[in-house]
Amino acid sequence: MQKYNSEKLKAISDNIRIDIIKSLSEAGSGHTGGSLGITDIFTVLYFNVLNHDPGNPEWEDRDRVILSIGHVAPVLYSTLAHAGYFPKEELKTLRKLGSRLQGHPGKEHGLSGIELSAGSLGQGLSVSVGLAISAKMDNKNHRVYSIHGDGELQEGAIWEAAMSAAHYRLDNLTAVIDRNCVQIDGKTSDVMELEPLADKWKSFGWNVIECNGHDHAELIKAFKDAKTFKDKPSVIIAKTIMGKGVKEIEDNYRWHGKAPNKEEAERFIKQILKK
Ligand SMILES: [Mg+2]
Numbered sequence: 001m002q003k004y005n006s007e008k009l010k011a012i013s014d015n016i017r018i019d020i021i022k023s024l025s026e027a028g029s030g031h032t033g034g035s036l037g038i039t040d041i042f043t044v045l046y047f048n049v050l051n052h053d054p055g056n057p058e059w060e061d062r063d064r065v066i067l068s069i070g071h072v073a074p075v076l077y078s079t080l081a082h083a084g085y086f087p088k089e090e091l092k093t094l095r096k097l098g099s100r101l102q103g104h105p106g107k108e109h110g111l112s113g114i115e116l117s118a119g120s121l122g123q124g125l126s127v128s129v130g131l132a133i134s135a136k137m138d139n140k141n142h143r144v145y146s147i148h149g150d151g152e153l154q155e156g157a158i159w160e161a162a163m164s165a166a167h168y169r170l171d172n173l174t175a176v177i178d179r180n181c182v183q184i185d186g187k188t189s190d191v192m193e194l195e196p197l198a199d200k201w202k203s204f205g206w207n208v209i210e211c212n213g214h215d216h217a218e219l220i221k222a223f224k225d226a227k228t229f230k231d232k233p234s235v236i237i238a239k240t241i242m243g244k245g246v247k248e249i250e251d252n253y254r255w256h257g258k259a260p261n262k263e264e265a266e267r268f269i270k271q272i273l274k275k
Helices: 006-027 033-037 039-049 070-083 088-093 124-137 156-167 197-203 216-228 262-274
Strands: 064-067 144-149 173-179 207-212 234-239
Touching (some): 006 039, 033 070, 039 070, 039 216, 064 070, 124 156
Parallel strands (some): 064 144, 207 234
């Protein structure tokens, strides 16, 4: 698929955000804050970084994206639709009975581009480690991108997988942490402190890259650096603002699992278009 520069990526991320808001407002429930906050990371991944082919989603040599935080499904669906995996029209069916776009992604619903049925936090990194090991065993060059929330790092399974990834020198694996410093019930520092986060990953044997998770050029560089680093898995700690793009959602954990109503949706979309 064509790779876009950071100028073009801005327009794409705005449109992805708008469709996240539309689909959530249509659904009447779902996760708005995290989806908007991680949109720039998804935009850069799918429109600049990944080797993938939306017309041939099962292509054996495609890069794999493992979304461990299944609750931000709206950003995955919106990005996949914009990349051409399925018609954008289908985004309106989010969370509806019989839809392929359920509240958490499920492979069983048959939607193109879904690599993992997710929702239970802490599991994605183990899956990614398995995929990265199997790629090495098969002498394949594709990469595995494992997407995580920061609150999710409080799950013990993450650190078992982190240990394995370093042990097996999985330099074909890049983990991305959406470091927005909030989780469902409040600030991560109040619920369970994660700092010093970069030092934790370093001590587990990972190459650590820190960047601004809303700056497309910085993200492109971070992914490039991760791709070229040898003998260790890389983690990108991307500093983000939950709800980025909509002032009244930004950094407000009460928007973790809440959808905008029709009036709010209209107002939020106008805000995104103004920027
Ligand atoms: Mg978070």
